[in-house]
Amino acid sequence: MWKPRLELILAFAFAGALTVGACSPALAPPSVDTPGPASAATTASGSGRVPTTPVPGSPASSRAPTPTSSPSPVHPAKVFLDPGHGGVDTGTIGYTDDGTMVEEKTIALAIALKTAELLERDGISVELSRTNDSLPGSTPADYVPDGTTLTPDGVLDDLQRRIDRANASGASVLLSIHLNAYDDPSIGGTETFYDSSRPFAAQNERFASLIQNDLIASLRAKGYDTPDRGIADDQDLITDRFGTLGEDYHHLVMLGPGVPGHLNPSKMPGALSESLFLSDPAEATAANQSSMQDLIAGSYTRAIEQFLGNPGQRHTTSH
Ligand SMILES: [Zn+2]
Numbered sequence: 001m002w003k004p005r006l007e008l009i010l011a012f013a014f015a016g017a018l019t020v021g022a023c024s025p026a027l028a029p030p031s032v033d034t035p036g037p038a039s040a041a042t043t044a045s046g047s048g049r050v051p052t053t054p055v056p057g058s059p060a061s062s063r064a065p066t067p068t069s070s071p072s073p074v075h076p077a078k079v080f081l082d083p084g085h086g087g088v089d090t091g092t093i094g095y096t097d098d099g100t101m102v103e104e105k106t107i108a109l110a111i112a113l114k115t116a117e118l119l120e121r122d123g124i125s126v127e128l129s130r131t132n133d134s135l136p137g138s139t140p141a142d143y144v145p146d147g148t149t150l151t152p153d154g155v156l157d158d159l160q161r162r163i164d165r166a167n168a169s170g171a172s173v174l175l176s177i178h179l180n181a182y183d184d185p186s187i188g189g190t191e192t193f194y195d196s197s198r199p200f201a202a203q204n205e206r207f208a209s210l211i212q213n214d215l216i217a218s219l220r221a222k223g224y225d226t227p228d229r230g231i232a233d234d235q236d237l238i239t240d241r242f243g244t245l246g247e248d249y250h251h252l253v254m255l256g257p258g259v260p261g262h263l264n265p266s267k268m269p270g271a272l273s274e275s276l277f278l279s280d281p282a283e284a285t286a287a288n289q290s291s292m293q294d295l296i297a298g299s300y301t302r303a304i305e306q307f308l309g310n311p312g313q314r315h316t317t318s319h
Pocket of ligand 1 (some may be wrong): 062085091092179
C-alpha cells in the first residue's frame with residue numbers, strides 16, 4: 001500500500017494518506033495566483049502550449065568559448081545535484097498525449113545529467129546523488145520484504161544518504177530535481193521550493209527565485225505558457241508523518257533543518273525544483289522531450305551560475 005505514495009514521501013515530508021499525486025506538495029497556489037487550480041487548469045489546458053517540434057539552435061551551439069584574456073574559468077564552487085527518486089522508487093508516473101508512460105526518476109536524472117554537463121563545461125565541478133537508475137547505498141533493510149518498494153524509514157534513510165553526500169562534497173549549493181503531479185490532470189505549472197528556517201534562508205530564497213525566474217523566462221521564450229506557480233516556502237507544505245520524523249516536521253527533508261537523532265540536515269543553501277507536472281499529459285509530453293530537458297538544464301545552469309556569481313553568459317542565448 002505504500003507504493004502509490006512512495007514518490008511523494010521521498011521528496012516531501014509526507015507519508016500519510018494524501019490525495020495529491022507524487023511530488024505534489026498539496027500546497028496552496030502562490031498568492032499571485034489566488035484562483036488557484038481553476039485558473040492554473042485553464043492555462044495549463046490551453047491548446048498549442050506545447051510545441052513538439054525540436055527547436056533549432058541547440059544550447060550547445062551557443063556555447064562557443066567566450067573570447068577572453070584569461071584562461072578557462074576556475075571556479076572554486078562545487079554544485080550538488082540531486083535527481084529525485086531512483087530504483088524501485090519511480091517518483092510520479094505520468095502519461096504523454098500519446099499514452100507513453102513517463103517516470104519522474106528517469107526525467108529527473110536526464111535533466112540532472114544535462115545540467116551537470118553544462119556546468120562542467122563552464123569549469124564548475126558537480127557531484128550528483130545518483131548517476132543512474134538506482135538508490136546508491138540502500139540496503140535490504142530499506143525495503144519491504146519483497147523488495148518492491150522502500151519502507152517509510154527506508155525513504156528517510158535514502159534522503160539522509162543524499163544529504164550526507166551533499167555535505168561531504170563540500171558543495172556551495174544544492175539543487176534537488178523533481179517533477180510534480182496532482183490528482184487533477186489539468187493542473188500544471190512550474191514551482192520552486194526553498195526553506196526559510198535555515199540560517200542561510202535568504203540565500204535559499206534567492207536561489208529559488210533565480211531558478212523559477214529563469215525557467216519561466218525560458219519557457220516563455222519557447223512559446224510555452226506553463227503556469228508560473230512561483231517560489232514557495234516549504235514550511236507552508238501540508239505534511240504528515242514521515243518515517244521516524246514527527247508529523248510536525250514541516251519541511252522538505254533535503255532542505256530543512258535537522259532533527260536530533262533522526263535527521264542530519266544539508267549544510268548549504270538549496271532549492272527543490274518542480275519544473276513541470278507529469279500528471280498533465282501536455283506537460284508530460286514536453287518533459288519527455290530531450291529539447292525540453294535541455295531547456296530546463298539550461299535554466300538550472302544559468303541560475304546556479306548566477307547564484308555562484310558567474311554571469312553564465314555562455315548560456316544566455318540558449319533560450
Ligand atoms: Zn519527486
